Structures are given as structure tokens and as C-alpha cells.
Amino acid sequence: MSRELPYIAAIDEAIHQEMARDETVLYYGQNLATVENAPFVSDFGADRVRVTPISETAEIGMAVGAAMAGLRPVVELYMAEFMLVAMDQVTNEAPRMRAMSGGQVKVPLVLKAGYGFAAGWAGQHTGVITNMFLGVPGLKVVAPATPADAKGLMATAIRDDDPVVFLHHYLLTLVHGDVPEGEYLVPFGQASVRRTGGDVTLVATGWMVDRALAAAELLAGEGIEAEVIDPRTLAPLDMPTILSSVEKTGRLVLVDQAPRHSAVSGVIAGEVAEHGFGLLKAPIVQVTALDATVPYSEPLEAHVLPDEDRIASAVRSVLGTAPVAA
Amino acid sequence: MNSDDALRVLATMERIRHFEERVARLKLAGEVFGLIHVSVGQEGVAAGTCTQLRDDDAVYSGHRAHGHALAKGAPMNRVMAELMGRETGLCRGMGGSMHLVDVEHGFLGATGVVGGNVPMALGSALASRLRGEDSVAVVFFGDGAAQGGHVLETFNLASLWQLPLILVCENNGFAEFTPRSAHTVVERVSDAVAPYDFARETVDGNDVRAVWSSFGGFLERARTGEGPFLLECLTHRLSGHYVGDPAAYREALAADEWRKLDPIVRLRTSLIEDGTLDEAAADAIAAEAIAEVEAAETFGRDSAYPPESLTAEVAYA
Ligand SMILES: Cc1ncc(C[n+]2csc(CCOP(=O)(O)OP(=O)(O)O)c2C)c(N)n1
Ligand SMILES: [Mg+2]
Numbered sequence: 047m048s049r050e051l052p053y054i055a056a057i058d059e060a061i062h063q064e065m066a067r068d069e070t071v072l073y074y075g076q077n078l079a080t081v082e083n084a085p086f087v088s089d090f091g092a093d094r095v096r097v098t099p100i101s102e103t104a105e106i107g108m109a110v111g112a113a114m115a116g117l118r119p120v121v122e123l124y125m126a127e128f129m130l131v132a133m134d135q136v137t138n139e140a141p142r143m144r145a146m147s148g149g150q151v152k153v154p155l156v157l158k159a160g161y162g163f164a165a166g167w168a169g170q171h172t173g174v175i176t177n178m179f180l181g182v183p184g185l186k187v188v189a190p191a192t193p194a195d196a197k198g199l200m201a202t203a204i205r206d207d208d209p210v211v212f213l214h215h216y217l218l219t220l221v222h223g224d225v226p227e228g229e230y231l232v233p234f235g236q237a238s239v240r241r242t243g244g245d246v247t248l249v250a251t252g253w254m255v256d257r258a259l260a261a262a263e264l265l266a267g268e269g270i271e272a273e274v275i276d277p278r279t280l281a282p283l284d285m286p287t288i289l290s291s292v293e294k295t296g297r298l299v300l301v302d303q304a305p306r307h308s309a310v311s312g313v314i315a316g317e318v319a320e321h322g323f324g325l326l327k328a329p330i331v332q333v334t335a336l337d338a339t340v341p342y343s344e345p346l347e348a349h350v351l352p353d354e355d356r357i358a359s360a361v362r363s364v365l366g367t368a369p370v371a372a
Numbered sequence: 373m374n375s376d377d378a379l380r381v382l383a384t385m386e387r388i389r390h391f392e393e394r395v396a397r398l399k400l401a402g403e404v405f406g407l408i409h410v411s412v413g414q415e416g417v418a419a420g421t422c423t424q425l426r427d428d429d430a431v432y433s434g435h436r437a438h439g440h441a442l443a444k445g446a447p448m449n450r451v452m453a454e455l456m457g458r459e460t461g462l463c464r465g466m467g468g469s470m471h472l473v474d475v476e477h478g479f480l481g482a483t484g485v486v487g488g489n490v491p492m493a494l495g496s497a498l499a500s501r502l503r504g505e506d507s508v509a510v511v512f513f514g515d516g517a518a519q520g521g522h523v524l525e526t527f528n529l530a531s532l533w534q535l536p537l538i539l540v541c542e543n544n545g546f547a548e549f550t551p552r553s554a555h556t557v558v559e560r561v562s563d564a565v566a567p568y569d570f571a572r573e574t575v576d577g578n579d580v581r582a583v584w585s586s587f588g589g590f591l592e593r594a595r596t597g598e599g600p601f602l603l604e605c606l607t608h609r610l611s612g613h614y615v616g617d618p619a620a621y622r623e624a625l626a627a628d629e630w631r632k633l634d635p636i637v638r639l640r641t642s643l644i645e646d647g648t649l650d651e652a653a654a655d656a657i658a659a660e661a662i663a664e665v666e667a668a669e670t671f672g673r674d675s676a677y678p679p680e681s682l683t684a685e686v687a688y689a
Binding site: 076077079097099100101102103104127128130131165166167168169170171336337338339341342343344345346349350 | 405406407454457458461463465466467468469470471483484485486487488516517519520521522547548549550554555556677678680682683684687
């Protein structure tokens with residue numbers, strides 16, 4: 047059974063169900079146990095649901111220690127950029143402890159953070175900084191694009207024995223979609239094929255999945271059938287699904303809201319260049335944000351970010367059907 | 373604070389109040405973008421401090437920065453144009469509400485990441501010291517920021533090196549939707565610096581005369597190279613955390629009581645009582661502020677959006 051839920055409510059549902067299932071799960075963060083999230087406090091008590099001061103280093107460091115002590119903390123960080131205050135805990139401590147201890151400890155925690163809020167929130171609140179986390183072996187990085195995936199990936203993240211950076215896209219917050227009731231897990235490392243097509247493979251994450259699907263509709267009107275793949279988790283990354291699609295289409299366009307030189311698309315392009323070179327009928331094209339701080343001004347913000355028109359033109363160019371520039 | 377100062381401070385508070393009330397309306401109308409925090413009710417802190425500073429003094433602020441920028445001398449029409457995302461804006465439309473910078477007037481800027489501004493102010497204070505100048509650095513931060521490790525690190529380093537830095541904490545009792553009691557057992561932010569070698573004071577931040585005189589005392593000493601100092605201003609924001617905040621968490625706060633403590637009302641009343649102003653003259657100060665806001669809005673609306681080439685132009689020096 048499923049019903050419609052907003053993306054953000056689907057995430058909350060997963061946390062709630064996991065807290066009910068496993069009493070070692072904690073949930074804490076700024077503003078959390080105030081009136082706003084009262085249901086969590088009334089259902090699980092103020093021991094397990096805590097409000098923290100604006101102290102990201104202590105919040106995340108405490109999660110690492112609590113995880114090593116056998117608890118499963120979920121830290122509410124609101125914005126991915128706020129995690130950067132605590133970069134030592136996120137990158138030097140949480141993901142390294144298991145490896146450095148020779149496997150003696152495990153660090154099951156979830157860092158829940160919104161990202162990509164391209165709505166005039168400007169230079170410090172709109173970033174797509176996924177690659178800062180991808181560059182750290184030991185961290186798992188997930189970025190759901192639908193309410194159902196948001197629920198299923200959060201539940202999996204909480205049960206996972208490694209530190210997980212759970213990135214929810216702020217522009218999807220209130221988007222509704224079918225969400226299964228009850229226990230629902232989406233495995234890590236399994237991409238979702240959101241549209242099938244034989245002419246070109248589009249890979250996109252988060253808010254960009256809808257942009258890629260919109261571009262695919264546009265292209266369908268021109269007789270071009272695009273396959274759209276959402277990797278859903280970026281570490282681990284499901285390369286087999288992407289490669290088998292490229293085997294079918296021979297063409298790959300990678301869409302990413304991150305700046306060009308720190309986009310996941312670069313990682314995927316590298317893998318396909320190495321393992322799928324013989325499958326390609328055209329060079330891989332990346333449609334990413336520009337290498338720029340996201341500007342405040344609305345038209346400039348739009349200028350630095352990818353959109354469906356840019357995706358569609360990239361597809362036309364790899365198919366050799368690009369209209370001659372006017 | 374003599375009567376000329378008082379009139380200047382009153383005019384500054386009126387300018388901030390009317391500017392921010394207009395910005396809130398423009399935000400709801402979609403002419404101003406993004407996340408907007410206003411300081412309605414807290415203007416006494418910005419006005420009582422920044423109006424005593426010079427252009428070569430550095431001021432740093434956070435997410436609630438409009439008042440500090442205006443009081444430090446940033447032209448209102450350029451602040452408004454910035455919030456409307458225009459090329460004529462303070463930062464040519466690149467920064468917006470949480471990232472205002474006006475180098476010409478010594479407003480080195482606002483940052484949207486809580487507490488990030490506080491250590492940066494150390495650098496300006498160090499530069500004044502190394503250059504042998506009598507300029508000072510001032511940083512505004514909230515009671516919520518005071519629990520950040522980088523803020524505590526700043527307290528230590530500033531006192532260790534005795535830098536000419538004035539830390540001004542606007543303690544409005546809330547960080548977003550959470551009361552201070554849920555964040556710390558330290559009731560007064562000025563107590564957080566107790567172990568360090570700091571001159572510190574806590575004042576009623578809605579009493580502009582008190583803010584003026586405590587800050588003025590610290591400033592005089594900082595100009596001779598002394599420091600650091602911490603001024604905690606107890607205040608209250610009369611509106612939500614951000615424009616659009618339903619502010620459900622605040623029912624218990626007796627907003628009516630605070631309205632009586634509005635810093636603008638208090639200074640205005642006292643100036644009328646002591647004969648510096650009559651009602652008509654006080655109204656004229658407010659009317660002048662409103663006219664300036666209207667002109668700023670028109671200036672913003674009539675300005676062009678920045679060219680696309682700007683993002684690349686400002687990416688690297
Ligand atoms: C490092 C960081 N964590 C969290 C936030 C989200 N946030 C924005 S404003 C704010 C509250 C700040 O409270 P305070 O310092 O008291 O300033 P006030 O809003 O009361 O002026 C928070 C938590 C942030 N911007 N940066
Ligand atoms: Mg506060």
C-alpha cells in the first residue's frame with residue numbers, strides 16, 4: 047500500500063519508523079525538540095530526541111562517539127554548508143575510524159542535510175558540495191530525488207553500519223509522490239532507471255532528475271528517446287546500470303547541479319571513459335553548473351545552473367542533430 | 373550622547389525600521405529574493421554603535437545585517453538594489469541580504485553561516501595593530517552564535533593578543549525558534565568571556581543611550597590600542613526569525629510588553645520629553661526615512677540586472 051506524501055514527510059516517516067523499531071536510534075539537531083517537531087519528542091522522549099546548540103563540531107563529533115558506543119545517531123543539520131564548520135569530524139574522524147582501527151569499530155550515523163536551494167539563497171546556502179564528501183572513502187553519500195526514495199534511503203542509511211551523508215534537495219521539499227507505507231528500504235548502490243529510451247543515456251541526481259525527465263519529454267517530440275538514470279546513491283555508485291544503458295544507447299549526457307569541476311558527473315565520465323570507451327558513438331557531454339559561487343540575483347542564478355534547454359541541446363549535439371546556430 | 377548624536381541615532385533607527393519593513397513587503401511580493409532576516413525591534417544596537425564609527429573601522433555582521441550595513445554608512449539605495457538583485461547593488465547583485473559588503477564604508481561584511489564572521493574580525497583588528505593605526509574592528513553576532521567553537525576560539529585569541537576588537541552580542545533570547553535556555557546554562561553571553569582578560573558589559577539593548585555610552589567607552593579605549601571588549605545588548609526581535617516565519621513558538625513572549633520597550637519609541641519619547649524635539653519634528657524624521665526608502669525602492673526597480681559575465685569576472689582576483 048502506498049499514498050501520496052511530500053518528500054520531507056517521507057524522510058520524517060522513515061526516521062520515525064526506524065526510531066520505533068530500534069531504540070538505539072537518536073535524533074538531534076538545532077530547533078529539533080522545540081514545538082516544531084513535537085511528535086518526535088512525544089513519541090520517543092527527550093532523551094532520544096534532542097535540541098542542540100549551534101555547535102556543529104560538537105554535534106557531529108558527539109555522533110561519532112555515540113556511534114562507536116553502540117548508538118545510531120541521526121543528526122539534523124538543515125543545510126549541507128553548515129556541516130563545513132565541522133569538516134574535521136565529517137571527513138577526518140567519522141569515515142576514518144573504522145579503517146584506522148583495523149576494523150575494530152564501526153560508526154553508524156546519518157548526517158541529514160538539505161542542499162541545492164537555488165531560490166535566491168545565494169553563495170552559502172545553495173551549494174551542491176557533494177564531491178567534498180565523495181572524495182572521502184568511508185563516507186556513504188545518498189541523494190534521493192523522489193519521496194519514495196527519500197523514505198527508503200533514509201531507512202537504509204539508519205540501518206547502515208557506516209557514516210552516511212544524507213543529502214535531501216531543498217527544492218524537492220514539498221514535492222509529492224507515492225510512498226509505500228510501513229517498512230520500506232531502498233538498497234544503496236542501485237540506480238533507478240526513471241525513463242527508458244534507446245538513443246541517449248541521461249544521468250542526473252536530485253532536482254536535476256526532473257530537469258532531465260523534462261528534457262527527455264521535449265526530445266521525444268523530436269523523435270529522440272532518452273533513457274534517464276538516477277544513481278540515487280553516489281557512494282556507492284552503481285556503474286553497471288549506467289554502463290549497460292550506454293551499451294544500448296552509445297551516447298552519454300551527464301547532468302549535475304554541482305560546479306563543473308566538482309561534479310559527480312566527472313567521476314561517472316571517468317569510469318565510462320575507462321570501462322565503456324568502446325561503447326561510445328560520441329564524446330561524453332557534461333551539463334553542469336558553471337564553476338562559480340551561486341549568485342543571489344535571480345537571472346544570474348539561472349545563468350550558472352543547468353536547465354532542460356541546456357540538457358536538450360547537449361543531447362542534440364551528441365546525436366549530431368544540433369540545429370545550426372542562428 | 374548629546375542632542376545632535378541623539379537625533380542622528382533616532383534618524384538611523386527610523387531609516388533601518390522603515391527600510392526593513394519595506395523589504396519584508398517586497399519579499400512577500402517576490403521583488404526581493406531568497407532568505408531575508410530583519411531586525412525590527414533591535415535597531416538600537418546597530419544605531420547606537422555604528423554611528424560612532426569611522427569608515428576606516430571594520431564592521432562584520434551575520435545573517436541579520438541590513439541595520440548594521442545602513443548604520444555603518446552603506447547607501448540605502450544600493451542596499452535596496454542589492455536585495456532586488458540589481459547591478460547597482462552594493463555587491464552588484466552577487467551577495468544579497470546575507471552577504472552585504474561595502475568596503476568604501478568599512479562594512480567588511482555579512483556572512484550567512486552563523487559565527488563565521490567572528491574570527492574574521494580578528495584579522496581586521498590585527499591589521500590595525502600591525503599598521504599602527506587607531507582604527508578598530510567590531511563584530512556583531514547573536515546569542516545563538518555564542519555557542520560556536522570558533523566564537524570561543526576568537527575570545528581566547530583576541531584576549532591573548534589584546535587586539536582592538538569590540539565584540540557586540542545582540543542577545544534577543546532566541547536562535548531561530550529555540551530559546552537560549554535550550555542552548556546553554558550560561559545566561560549572559562558576557563559571562564562566557566569571564567575567564568579571559570576582557571572588559572565586558574551587559575546593557576539594555578533597547579535603551580540606545582545605554583548602548584551608546586557603553587560602546588563609546590570601549591571605543592575610546594580601543595582607539596588607544598586596548599582590547600578586546602565585549603558588549604552584550606539584551607534585545608528582542610519584534611518579528612519572526614525570517615520574513616514569512618509564522619513565529620508560532622513566540623506566543624509566550626508578551627510581544628505587547630516588548631512593543632513598549634521599542635528602542636525607537638523610547639528615544640523619541642525621551643527627546644520629546646526633554647524638549648529636543650516636538651511631535652511634528654519627530655514625525656518629520658520618520659517621514660524623511662520613508663521618503664528615502666521610497667526613493668531606494670524606485671532606484672532598485674529602475675536598475676538593470678547584472679550581466680551574465682559578472683559571475684566569471686568575480687570568480688578570481
Ligand atoms: C553554522 C550554522 N548553523 C546553523 C545555521 C542556521 N541558522 C541561521 S540563523 C540561526 C540562529 C542564529 O541565532 P542568533 O545567533 O541568536 O542570531 P539571531 O537570529 O537571533 O539574530 C541558525 C541556527 C547557520 N546559518 N549557520
Ligand atoms: Mg538570537
